[in-house]
Amino acid sequence: MTRFTFLLSAVVLCLFTVSSVQAEDLSQIEWETSANVLIGDPNAKQGGTFRTWINAYPLTFRLVGPDSNDGFSGWKRSFSQDFTLAQMHPTTDEWIPLMATHWKTMPDGKTIYFKLDPDATWSDGKPITASDYVFTWEMCQSPHIVDPFYNQYMLDYYESVEALDTYTLKIVGKQKSWRPLYEYNLWPMPRHVHDIKDGWVKDMNLVTPTVPGPYVITEQQQGKKVVFERTRPWWGDGKERFKGLFNVDKIDVLVVLDTDKAYDHFVKGDINFLRMTTAKTWAEMDLEAVDKGWVQKKRIFVDYPQGMYGFAMNVQKPPFTDVNFRKALQYSLDFDEINDNLMYSAYFRMVSAFEGMIYENPDLKPYGFDPKKAREHLSLAGFTKRGKDGIFAKEDGTRASFSFTYGSPGLTRHVTVVKQKFKRLGIEMELDLLEGGTAFKKGLERDYQCMLMSRTTNFFPGPHQYFHSDFLPTTNNNNIWAYGTPETDKLIDVYRFDEDADARLKAMHELDAAIQDAAFYIPLWQAPFVRVLHWNDVQFPRGYFPKRFQRIENSQVFWIDTDKEAELMAAKKSGKSLTVDGVVDVDAYGIKAAMEKSMSSLSN
Amino acid sequence: MRLPGLDPITKKRLQRFRRIKRGYYSFLTLVILFIISLFSEFVANDRAIFVQHEGKMYFPTFRYHDMATFGQEDEYGFNDVEANYRALKDEKKAFVIMPLIPFDPYEPDFTYDEPPPNRPDRYHWLGTDGQGRDVLARLLYGFRISMIFALCLVIVSQTTGTIIGSLQGYKGGTFDLLSQRFVEIWSSLPFLFVVIILASMFRVNVIVLVLIYALFQWIGITYFMRTEMYREKTREYCLAAQSYGASGWRIMFRHLLPNCITPLVTLTPFTIVGAIFGLTALDFLGYGLPPPTPSWGELIGQGLQSDNRDSVWLSISPFGAISFTLILVTFVGESVREAFDPKQYARYK
Numbered sequence: 001m002t003r004f005t006f007l008l009s010a011v012v013l014c015l016f017t018v019s020s021v022q023a024e025d026l027s028q029i030e031w032e033t034s035a036n037v038l039i040g041d042p043n044a045k046q047g048g049t050f051r052t053w054i055n056a057y058p059l060t061f062r063l064v065g066p067d068s069n070d071g072f073s074g075w076k077r078s079f080s081q082d083f084t085l086a087q088m089h090p091t092t093d094e095w096i097p098l099m100a101t102h103w104k105t106m107p108d109g110k111t112i113y114f115k116l117d118p119d120a121t122w123s124d125g126k127p128i129t130a131s132d133y134v135f136t137w138e139m140c141q142s143p144h145i146v147d148p149f150y151n152q153y154m155l156d157y158y159e160s161v162e163a164l165d166t167y168t169l170k171i172v173g174k175q176k177s178w179r180p181l182y183e184y185n186l187w188p189m190p191r192h193v194h195d196i197k198d199g200w201v202k203d204m205n206l207v208t209p210t211v212p213g214p215y216v217i218t219e220q221q222q223g224k225k226v227v228f229e230r231t232r233p234w235w236g237d238g239k240e241r242f243k244g245l246f247n248v249d250k251i252d253v254l255v256v257l258d259t260d261k262a263y264d265h266f267v268k269g270d271i272n273f274l275r276m277t278t279a280k281t282w283a284e285m286d287l288e289a290v291d292k293g294w295v296q297k298k299r300i301f302v303d304y305p306q307g308m309y310g311f312a313m314n315v316q317k318p319p320f321t322d323v324n325f326r327k328a329l330q331y332s333l334d335f336d337e338i339n340d341n342l343m344y345s346a347y348f349r350m351v352s353a354f355e356g357m358i359y360e361n362p363d364l365k366p367y368g369f370d371p372k373k374a375r376e377h378l379s380l381a382g383f384t385k386r387g388k389d390g391i392f393a394k395e396d397g398t399r400a401s402f403s404f405t406y407g408s409p410g411l412t413r414h415v416t417v418v419k420q421k422f423k424r425l426g427i428e429m430e431l432d433l434l435e436g437g438t439a440f441k442k443g444l445e446r447d448y449q450c451m452l453m454s455r456t457t458n459f460f461p462g463p464h465q466y467f468h469s470d471f472l473p474t475t476n477n478n479n480i481w482a483y484g485t486p487e488t489d490k491l492i493d494v495y496r497f498d499e500d501a502d503a504r505l506k507a508m509h510e511l512d513a514a515i516q517d518a519a520f521y522i523p524l525w526q527a528p529f530v531r532v533l534h535w536n537d538v539q540f541p542r543g544y545f546p547k548r549f550q551r552i553e554n555s556q557v558f559w560i561d562t563d564k565e566a567e568l569m570a571a572k573k574s575g576k577s578l579t580v581d582g583v584v585d586v587d588a589y590g591i592k593a594a595m596e597k598s599m600s601s602l603s604n
Numbered sequence: 605m606r607l608p609g610l611d612p613i614t615k616k617r618l619q620r621f622r623r624i625k626r627g628y629y630s631f632l633t634l635v636i637l638f639i640i641s642l643f644s645e646f647v648a649n650d651r652a653i654f655v656q657h658e659g660k661m662y663f664p665t666f667r668y669h670d671m672a673t674f675g676q677e678d679e680y681g682f683n684d685v686e687a688n689y690r691a692l693k694d695e696k697k698a699f700v701i702m703p704l705i706p707f708d709p710y711e712p713d714f715t716y717d718e719p720p721p722n723r724p725d726r727y728h729w730l731g732t733d734g735q736g737r738d739v740l741a742r743l744l745y746g747f748r749i750s751m752i753f754a755l756c757l758v759i760v761s762q763t764t765g766t767i768i769g770s771l772q773g774y775k776g777g778t779f780d781l782l783s784q785r786f787v788e789i790w791s792s793l794p795f796l797f798v799v800i801i802l803a804s805m806f807r808v809n810v811i812v813l814v815l816i817y818a819l820f821q822w823i824g825i826t827y828f829m830r831t832e833m834y835r836e837k838t839r840e841y842c843l844a845a846q847s848y849g850a851s852g853w854r855i856m857f858r859h860l861l862p863n864c865i866t867p868l869v870t871l872t873p874f875t876i877v878g879a880i881f882g883l884t885a886l887d888f889l890g891y892g893l894p895p896p897t898p899s900w901g902e903l904i905g906q907g908l909q910s911d912n913r914d915s916v917w918l919s920i921s922p923f924g925a926i927s928f929t930l931i932l933v934t935f936v937g938e939s940v941r942e943a944f945d946p947k948q949y950a951r952y953k
Contacts, residue, residue, distance in 0.1 A: 260910045280719075280911045341714045341736070371680040388668050390686050409890045413735040416896045417712055424678075424685050431895050435804035 024164055029113055031102035034094050040244020040557040041541035048537065048560020049250040051272045052552065053262050057223045057255045060205045063189070064140060064147045072226070074553025075253055079228060079246065080213040084187045085114050085133070085169070088459065090546030090555075091589075095181050097241055099128070099188065099212065100169070109176035110159070112184055116167040119235045122190050123216045130163035132188035137161035139189055144200045157183055178499060179460060188212055214246045226253045244541070247559035272538050273552060276531040279346035287533075293578035294536055294568060300544045301529045301591035305457045306355040308466075311404075311522035312453040314446055316482040319402060324381035326519040329450075330367040331374035332425050333522055338414050343525070348595050350523035353515045354461050358505065359495075361512035367522075371425055378426065392426040401428035406452035407439030415452070443480045453480060459548075463492045463511060481520045488514050528591050536578060537565035543588025620943040627939020630932040641748035648705035648741035652689040657698035664689065674698060705729070705738065709745045709898040712736035721906075721915040731917040734906050739917060743925050745898040749810065750929075754879035756814045758872055761821035766861075766868060769826035773833020774856050780830070787823055795820040796885075803891040813892060817882060824875070825868060832864035866944045873937030877930050884926060900926055 058072035063081050076082075085100040095103075100114040120128040137158060140150040159172040173184040190210045194200070208217045214234040219227035228251040236242040254270060256262045259277075266274040267287065276282045282299075289295040313320040313329070320326055335349050352360040378384075383392035383400045392400040406415060412433060419429045429450070434442070442448050455466075455478070464470070469484025471477040491514070494507035515521060530549065539561050549555050571578050585592060622628050645665050646653055655662040657674050664687070672683040674692055693700040707713070707728065713736040716722045720736035730739035772780045802808075802816050836842060837860070845855045886892030887901025895902070900922040906912055907919025 278911060337714070341712070341719050344719060371682065375682070386670070386684050390668050412895045416710075416735055419896070420711055426685075432807050433890070433895055434807075438804060 024170070026113070026164065026168060029104045031104055031113075031115060033102045034089075034096045036089065036092060036094060037096045037241035038243060039090060039241070039546060040247075041559075042243040044244045044247045044541075044557070044559040045539070045561050046247050046559070047249050047562050048247075048565060049252055050248045050538065050558065050560060051252045051254065051270060053254045053256045053265065053271050055255075055257065055259065058226065061207065061209050061217060062201070062204050063187075063209070064150050065145045065201045065204075066147070068147075072253065074551055075226075075228070075251065076209075076217075078554050078556060079215040079251065080211045080217070081209060082187055083212045084185045085116075086181050086185060088182075088548075090548040093459075093548070103181070105180045109178065109180055110173035110184070112171050112173075112180055113164075114169040114171070116169060117235075118167050119239075120212060121235045122193075123211050123213075123231060124190075124193075126190070126192060127166075128188050128190075128212055129166045130169040131166075132191050133169050133186050134161050134163050135191040135194075136186055136189045139194065139196050142196045144196050144198055146201050161186065178501075178504075182460065215251060224255055227251070228253070244559075245556040247556075266533060269535070272535040273558070274533045275552065276533060279344040282346065282531050283344040289535075290533075291577075291580070292571070292575075293580040294571060296534050296536065296581070297532075297584055298534075298544065298586050299529050299531050299584050300549075300586040301589065301595075302545055302547060302549045303356060303528065303589055303591050304548045304550050305357045305459060305461070306350060306526045306528065307454070307456040308353060308355075308521065308523070309350065309454045309526070310452070310524040311450055312443070312481050313450050313520040313522075314448055314480070314482060315518075315520050316446065317449050319381070319398070319400065320449060320520065322381045323519055324377045325383070325400070327367075328374045328377035328381060328383075329422075329427065330519050330522055331370040331377065332422055332427060333367075333418065334369040334421050335525070336369065337421065338417055339525065342414060342417065347525035347527050350526045351516075352512050352523070353463075353466075353521060354457075354508065354512055355523070355526060356528065357457075357459075357461060359461060359508035359512065361509040361516075363509075364512060364516055367516075367519075374425055383426075386426055390423065390426060391428045399428060400426060401430065402449040403430045403432050404450045404452070405432045405434060405439050405442055405448040407434055407436035408452070409433060411452060444477065445475045446480060446482055451480075461508075463508070464496060467511070467515065468492050483515075483518060483520055485514075528595065529585075536568050537561055539564065544586050547589045617943045621939055624939040624942055627935050627942070630935035631939070634929070634932050634936065637747065638751050641744055641751065644745050644748055645703075647703050648707060648709065648738070648744050649703045650689060650706060650708045650711060652693070652700045652702050654701040655689065655692065655698055656700075657692075705741050705744075707738035707741050709737055709741040710896055713738070721912060721918055723915070724917055730921045731915070733903060733918060734909070734912060739903065739921050742898040742903060743900065743921060746900045746903070746922070747925065747929070749893070749897065749899060750880045750883055753810055753814060753883050754876045756810075757817055757821060757879045758875050760814060761818040762825055762868065762872060762875065764818065765822040765825035766829050768822070769829025770833050770856050770861060770864070772826065773830040774837060774852065774860070776834070776837075784830075787826060790820075791823045793820070799886060800889065800891045803886070807894055808892070810893065813883070813886075817879070821875070821879070825871060828867035828871065829864060832867060833860060836860045836863050869944055870937065870941040873933050873940060877933050877937070880926070880929065880933075884922075 052075075054071045054075075056071060058070055058076075059067035061076060062068045063076070083099050085098065086095050086103055087098040088094070089096045097117070099117060099120060101117045102115040104113045106112070114130075116128070116130060118127075122128055137154060139145060140147070140154045143151065145151075157174055159174050160170075161172075162170045164170050169186075171184050171186060173180060177183045193210045194204070206220065208220075214231055214236060215228035216231055217226060218229040219225070230246065230249045232249075234246075236246075254265065256265055256271075262271065262274060263276075263281070265271045267289070276285075285297070287295060287297075290297050311329070311333075313326055315321065315326075339345055339347055339349075349366055351364050351366040354360045378392055378400065382394040382398075384395070385393050387393045387399065404415065404419075412431070415429075415431060419431060422429045439451065443451050443453060465478040467479065467483055467488055469486075469489050471479035472482060472484045488511055491507040491511040495504050495511070498504050498507070530545070532552075537560050538558055540558050545555050545557065552558075567578065570576075587593065640647060645651075649665065651664045653663070653665055655664060655674075662669060662673075669687050670684045671677060671687050674687050674697070676687055676691065677683045678685050678688070689700055689702060690706055692698050693702055712720070713722075713728070713732055714720070716736075720732050721734050722728065722732045722736070724731040724739075728738050728740070730743065733739055733742065768783065772783050798820075799816055803813070806812075808816070833856070842855060842860060845859050850859075883892055884899070884901035884904070887899040888905045889901075890905065892901060893899055903922040904919055907915065907922070912918055
């Protein structure tokens with residue numbers, strides 16, 4: 001080859017490679033974003049210290065790896081580390097920018113382009129670039145993080161994560177999805193800080209992480225407290241989507257080993273926000289500070305998916321093979337007896353398998369306590385004669401008796417009351433209290449007749465794993481009731497794969513009704529509210545929390561009013577009262593109203 | 605009290621026991637209380653002992669009678685549910701004799717304005733527990749279960765332990781060597797953990813719990829029986845029995861054992877104390893008898909829950925009952941020891 005030909009082919013080759021790098025023509029993309037990004041109150045004051053508590057000192061500040069998902073993780077995620085590309089607005093459910101300002105999902109339902117916010121920097125000042133997101137993807141696949149969940153997650157969901165240029169990211173998922181932003185989201189990890197090798201887990205345990213968020217851990221007192229301080233200025237300051245969020249200067253997270261002591265700490269003032277968990281303490285609380293207006297006592301109604309919680313019946317084991325027996329049990333549960341006598345009437349009955357979501361069938365009427373109907377269904381199931389011990393039996397002598405497996409000793413008093421009521425109505429329920437893990441396992445293996453089950457859910461439910469006949473032949477899955485019919489299978493597949501949102505909604509509503517009709521799940525109670533106490537210096541927007549609020553650690557809308565703080569200090573010294581706002585229930589989203597309406601339909 | 609057929613030594617021991625008033629009266633109290641608790645269904649029950657209605661007589665304690673028999677109807681319109689005897693008595697429609705405590709230990713009482721637990725009043729003399737069940741009734745039935753558990757356990761474990769210990773002492777040699785090593789290894793197992801693990805894997809009842817507990821309890825008496833056997837084996841009467849050809853078993857149980865029972869008899873009351881305490885501890889932790897079995901440990905557990913700390917009757921009642929019972933048993937034990945091995949002949953000190 002002459003030197004000329006060599007040079008020519010070299011140039012052609014270069015041009016070729018250069019042009020293949022430019023194969024992604026980003027200029028054609030119609031970028032999407034949302035303008036309704038306000039979450040917090042834009043008039044929120046800045047400054048002050050928020051004092052809160054956790055049950056145990058965190059074993060690590062890492063975001064992934066062993067022990068990283070503990071009680072502390074809410075704080076480290078929402079305020080410091082877990083800042084994803086896009087986020088769902090916690091009240092409008094719309095996708096809005098977070099780390100990415102714009103995005104575009106391709107028609108193939110699995111490719112998404114993201115335009116990153118070029119102002120974003122790590123807490124050490126270095127810019128956050130697309131390469132940091134690729135790094136997250138690489139890191140989470142590494143065995144050195146010792147996190148099989150993330151390893152599997154990356155493998156199952158992500159095909160590739162590419163940095164097209166410094167601030168443009170391309171994510172390709174493994175399969176077509178009608179909610180690609182939900183399934184193929186990602187957060188950044190600082191490539192320049194982490195060296196993923198053997199021993200990473202131990203090395204990074206309590207090292208102050210380099211973070212994209214506005215709060216950095218500045219103080220750690222082993223076993224006692226962790227302190228976050230607000231970086232000012234932060235790259236997000238002034239941006240519309242962060243207005244009214246991240247308002248306080250310091251977050252003190254105190255370690256309180258005994259949950260009951262948290263209340264005492266609150267009264268003393270060591271903690272200025274407390275979530276109350278039991279009905280009894282809420283109902284019987286007698287705090288002078290509340291009467292004087294120094295402490296606000298609020299029950300805030302929020303709307304988030306409740307998951308499933310109630311009695312599960314194994315459809316494959318008699319007597320639950322007969323739908324009439326199952327229905328008899330549904331009508332025999334006296335929810336009001338437990339709620340009014342044991343729980344201070346504080347809770348509401350769940351009705352749907354998809355409670356708290358749009359997929360909840362709004363026309364569903366709960367079974368309710370109806371002894372006559374229970375009796376009817378018992379005889380339809382063949383249990384016609386009442387034996388010498390008061391329990392109904394069939395002609396052949398089979399008694400209406402079953403064992404009830406459960407794993408939480410705290411529920412014993414509730415299920416014992418239920419047992420007594422069942423006995424009066426002629427059904428015998430033998431209580432089988434096992435250790436939590438053992439009971440759970442028995443459920444998965446379908447080695448039970450009736451059991452107490454509880455499952456949380458994400459924003460999008462997963463009916464396939466719970467109700468599809470795909471999971472019938474095997475055990476150790478979530479279809480613990482062994483339910484599956486061809487009709488409901490079809491409905492589930494519509495939800496999973498159909499592009500039309502209305503078709504999906506309709507299918508899920510039908511599924512909800514079918515599940516209720518099959519009667520193998522008796523829903524118990526839900527608490528679609530949060531009961532809180534807070535000192536007067538802690539302030540919130542009008543509705544208190546965004547609609548989809550679950551925990552204070554996920555909600556960055558609070559602020560400290562330093563004027564009110566000074567006023568509070570003075571009032572405490574002098575013993576003077578401040579204005580008492582007698583309202584306890586906060587129902588900004590109409591949840592309580594809706595709940596009470598459906599309860600009144602029960603009595604019809 | 606003349607007991608024909610007992611040998612003079614035993615008679616003397618019984619006399620000595622009776623002479624120690626504290627132990628004797630404790631023993632009588634315990635026996636009386638135990639007998640009463642055996643008839644708990646007649647002392648605390650929501651079923652009447654006797655009903656005379658429209659000329660007919662009924663004894664409902666162990667029989668199911670429905671509401672139709674007495675012309676009653678419940679709030680749902682059914683009359684084939686079990687009759688409400690308290691209501692029958694209140695309505696004066698029949699002659700009803702209710703037990704002293706007209707509540708059974710299982711049924712919740714939600715008739716108060718406030719949610720349970722409710723403080724003691726003239727209906728529930730020791731108040732109600734977290735689910736509205738009468739505390740006194742639960743104490744009584746719990747006492748019965750504790751005593752039966754303790755007695756069964758003592759019989760099973762002491763018998764096993766005595767036989768094995770005696771064999772060890774009598775046979776000696778390799779058998780003693782090997783079995784003693786086994787006993788040492790077995791006794792190093794953490795008893796409570798093993799019981800908890802076993803109890804959490806399958807549903808337990810009294811019999812299963814007795815067997816599990818006995819698995820560990822039998823060791824204690826073997827040390828004593830072994831030593832006693834070793835000592836008695838050297839006596840002349842033992843040699844005499846052997847010389848006329850008595851078999852090993854006969855010598856052990858007919859001749860030697862009656863002289864070795866001092867540690868057995870004196871330790872048994874304390875083993876009973878330990879058994880009651882052990883069952884209470886297991887129930888308190890939640891690994892003993894399954895709910896809703898009445899038990900003292902379960903009541904204490906309820907009393908110590910953070911929600912119930914103001915309801916002092918929940919923890920004081922079972923605590924008082926346990927203390928009282930264990931003090932009585934301890935007095936009996938002391939007196940037994942005094943009777944069988946009085947200080948006047950003590951070899952130590």
